[in-house]
Amino acid sequence: MAELVAKNLTVSAGAKAILSDASITLRQGELVAVLGPNGAGKTTLARAMLGVEMHAGSSELDGKPVTSFSPMDRARKIAYLPQIRPLAWPAAVRDVVALGRYAHGAAIGRLKACDAEAVNRSLGACDLHPLADRATDTLSGGELARVHLARAFVAEAPLMIADEPVAALDPRHQFQAMNLLRRYVDEGNGALVILHDIALAARFAERLVWMKNGQILADGSVEETLTETRLEEVYGISARIVETEDGPAIIVRSPARQV
Amino acid sequence: MSRWLLPSLIAASIAALFAACFLGSTPMGVSRVLAALFGGGEAGDAVIIWQIRLPRALAAYVVGAALAISGAALQGLLRNPLAEPGVLGVTATASLGATFSLYYGLTALSVWVLPLSAIAGALAATAFIAIAAIRIRHMVTLILIGVGLASFAGALMSLLMNFAPNPFSLSDMINWMLGSVANRGLDDIALAAPFMIAGLALLFVTRRGLSALTLGEEAAHGIGLDLRRQRLAVIAGTGLATGAAVAIAGGIGFIGIVAPHLIRPLTGHDPARSLLPSGLLGGVILVLADITVRLLPTTNELKLGVVAALIGAPAFVWIAMRRRPHG
Numbered sequence: 001m002a003e004l005v006a007k008n009l010t011v012s013a014g015a016k017a018i019l020s021d022a023s024i025t026l027r028q029g030e031l032v033a034v035l036g037p038n039g040a041g042k043t044t045l046a047r048a049m050l051g052v053e054m055h056a057g058s059s060e061l062d063g064k065p066v067t068s069f070s071p072m073d074r075a076r077k078i079a080y081l082p083q084i085r086p087l088a089w090p091a092a093v094r095d096v097v098a099l100g101r102y103a104h105g106a107a108i109g110r111l112k113a114c115d116a117e118a119v120n121r122s123l124g125a126c127d128l129h130p131l132a133d134r135a136t137d138t139l140s141g142g143e144l145a146r147v148h149l150a151r152a153f154v155a156e157a158p159l160m161i162a163d164e165p166v167a168a169l170d171p172r173h174q175f176q177a178m179n180l181l182r183r184y185v186d187e188g189n190g191a192l193v194i195l196h197d198i199a200l201a202a203r204f205a206e207r208l209v210w211m212k213n214g215q216i217l218a219d220g221s222v223e224e225t226l227t228e229t230r231l232e233e234v235y236g237i238s239a240r241i242v243e244t245e246d247g248p249a250i251i252v253r254s255p256a257r258q259v
Numbered sequence: 260m261s262r263w264l265l266p267s268l269i270a271a272s273i274a275a276l277f278a279a280c281f282l283g284s285t286p287m288g289v290s291r292v293l294a295a296l297f298g299g300g301e302a303g304d305a306v307i308i309w310q311i312r313l314p315r316a317l318a319a320y321v322v323g324a325a326l327a328i329s330g331a332a333l334q335g336l337l338r339n340p341l342a343e344p345g346v347l348g349v350t351a352t353a354s355l356g357a358t359f360s361l362y363y364g365l366t367a368l369s370v371w372v373l374p375l376s377a378i379a380g381a382l383a384a385t386a387f388i389a390i391a392a393i394r395i396r397h398m399v400t401l402i403l404i405g406v407g408l409a410s411f412a413g414a415l416m417s418l419l420m421n422f423a424p425n426p427f428s429l430s431d432m433i434n435w436m437l438g439s440v441a442n443r444g445l446d447d448i449a450l451a452a453p454f455m456i457a458g459l460a461l462l463f464v465t466r467r468g469l470s471a472l473t474l475g476e477e478a479a480h481g482i483g484l485d486l487r488r489q490r491l492a493v494i495a496g497t498g499l500a501t502g503a504a505v506a507i508a509g510g511i512g513f514i515g516i517v518a519p520h521l522i523r524p525l526t527g528h529d530p531a532r533s534l535l536p537s538g539l540l541g542g543v544i545l546v547l548a549d550i551t552v553r554l555l556p557t558t559n560e561l562k563l564g565v566v567a568a569l570i571g572a573p574a575f576v577w578i579a580m581r582r583r584p585h586g
Contacts, residue, residue: 050481071485072485075481079481080481081478082477082478085475085478087475089338089473091527092527095529102470102471103483108529108531109527109531155482
C-alpha cells in the first residue's frame with residue numbers, strides 16, 4: 001500500500017508563512033478534496049507534500065522522506081498533475097499521453113508494447129481515441145483537461161495529486177473529469193484533488209480538507225466537516241447547505257462580514 | 260515520424276557532399292572526382308578532392324549539424340523555437356574566446372588552445388543563459404538576455420579588433436567573427452571532433468527529457484524528470500558542440516533556428532525526435548550555402564557566416580512574428 005504522510009509542513013516566503021504546520025495523509029482507496037479560497041496555500045501544500053517546494057516538517061512516502069526518492073521513483077508512486085499550462089509544442093494527443101509513461105522509460109514514438117497498451121487503455125478511459133492523432137493546439141479546454149488526466153492515469157501510479165484539474169471546465173466536463181478520478185480511486189488508488197467547487201467535492205470525495213491562510217482548519221468526512229459555519233469561516237460567505245438525494249447543494253446568500 | 264524522413268535526409272547529405280566535390284574553380288567531371296575519391300586518378304585531382312574540397316565540405320557539414328542539434332536541444336530545454344546558439348549569444352561568446360586566444364598568441368602554446376578557448380566561451384554563455392532561465396518566467400525575456408549577451412560579446416570583439424596590432428591579425432579576427440570554412444583541413448575537424456562528439460552524445464543520451472519538457476517544467480518534474488540534471492546536460496552538451504563548431508568555422512548563426520523549425524512539424528513537434536533530422540538538415544543547408552559562396556563570382560569570397568545570416572535572420576523574424584502559445 002502506498003501512503004504519503006506529511007507532518008507539520010511549513011513553507012515560508014520571506015517572513016510570511018504561506019503554509020504553517022500542515023499535517024495530512026494520502027492513502028490508497030481515498031479521494032481527498034482540498035478546499036479553500038485563493039491564496040489559502042493549497043498548491044503549496046501539494047508541492048510540499050511532493051517535495052518540490054522547500055519546506056520544514058516531513059513528508060514521507062511509504063516511510064521514507066519523499067525527497068530521498070529520485071524524481072523517477074517518486075513519479076512511479078505518485079502521479080502529479082499541476083495546474084494546466086499551455087504546452088510548449090503542438091504535440092499529438094497520443095504523444096502527450098505517452099509522456100505520462102516517462103518514469104517507466106518510455107520514449108514517445110518508440111513505445112514498448114506494455115507502454116503502448118497503457119496509453120491505449122488511458123485514451124479509452126478518457127474517451128480520447130477519436131482525438132488521439134489531433135494536435136493539442138486544436139483542442140478545446142475540456143478536451144485538453146481530459147488529455148492531461150489521461151497522461152496522469154497512464155503512469156499507473158497508486159497515488160495522484162491533482163491541482164485544480166477541473167478549473168475552467170463547464171459543468172458537464174467537470175463532472176466527467178471527476179468521474180474519471182472517482183473511478184481511478186475505486187480501482188484501489190488514492191487521489192488528492194484541489195478543487196474550488198464545494199458541491200462537486202462533496203459529491204465525489206470521501207474526505208474534505210479545508211484550508212485558509214496557509215493552515216488546515218479541518219480534515220474529515222463530508223458529513224463531519226461540511227457545515228454552514230465552516231463555509232463562513234473558510235470562504236467568508238453566508239451560505240445554506242441543502243441536503244438532496246444527489247448530495248448536498250450549496251446556496252450562497254451573501255458575502256458574510258469582512259473576515 | 261515519417262518513415263522516409265531519415266533516409267531522404269541521409270541521401271541529401273551524401274548528395275550535397277558529393278556536389279561540393281564536383282563544383283569549384285577547377286572543373287572536374289564525374290569520373291575524375293570518383294577516381295580521385297576512390298584512390299585512382301591523377302595526383303593533382305586527389306589533392307584537390309582530399310585536401311581542399313572534401314575537408315571544406317565536411318567542415319561545413321559537421322558545423323551545420325552541430326549547430327542545428329544544439330539549437331534543437333536549446334529549443335527543447337527553453338521551450339522556445341527562437342532559442343538557438345547564435346541568437347542566445349553562445350556562438351558570439353565562443354568566437355570571442357577563440358579571438359582572445361589568437362590575439363594574445365596563446366594558440367602558439369598548443370593546438371588544443373583554440374578549440375578549448377572557443378568551448379570555454381560557449382560553456383560560459385550556455386551556463387549564464389541556463390542560470391538566467393531559472394529565475395525568468397517569460398522565455399521572451401531570456402531571448403532578450405541572449406541578444407544582450409551576443410551584443411556584449413560582439414562589443415568585446417570589436418574592442419580587440421580596435422587594438423589589433425596589424426592588418427593581418429585584423430583580417431584573422433574578421434574571419435572568426437563572420438564565420439567561414441575556407442581552407443579548413445581534416446586536422447582542424449579532428450581537433451574539434453572529440454568535443455563535438457562528446458557534446459552531441461550528451462544531448463542524444465538525455466533527449467527524452469526534452470520531450471518531457473513539452474509539458475512545462477513543473478509537470479515534467481512530476482512525470483519523473485530530474486530538471487537539474489537535464490539543464491546541466493543541455494548546457495554542457497550545447498556548450499561543447501557549439502564551441503567545437505566555432506573552433507572549426509567561427510561564428511555562424513541561425514542554422515540552429517532554421518533546421519529545427521523545418522523538421523519539427525515532420526516529427527510530431529517532439530524535441531527528442533527532432534534532434535537527429537535537424538542535425539542532418541543543418542549539415543545539408545550549410546554545405547549548400549558553402550557551395551553557393553564558392554560559386555558566386557565575387558572578387559572577395561563571401562563569408563559563409565554572412566550568407567547563413569542573410570538567410571537565417573529573416574527566418575528568425577518570420578518565426579517570431581508567427582509565434583503563438585499552444586494550448
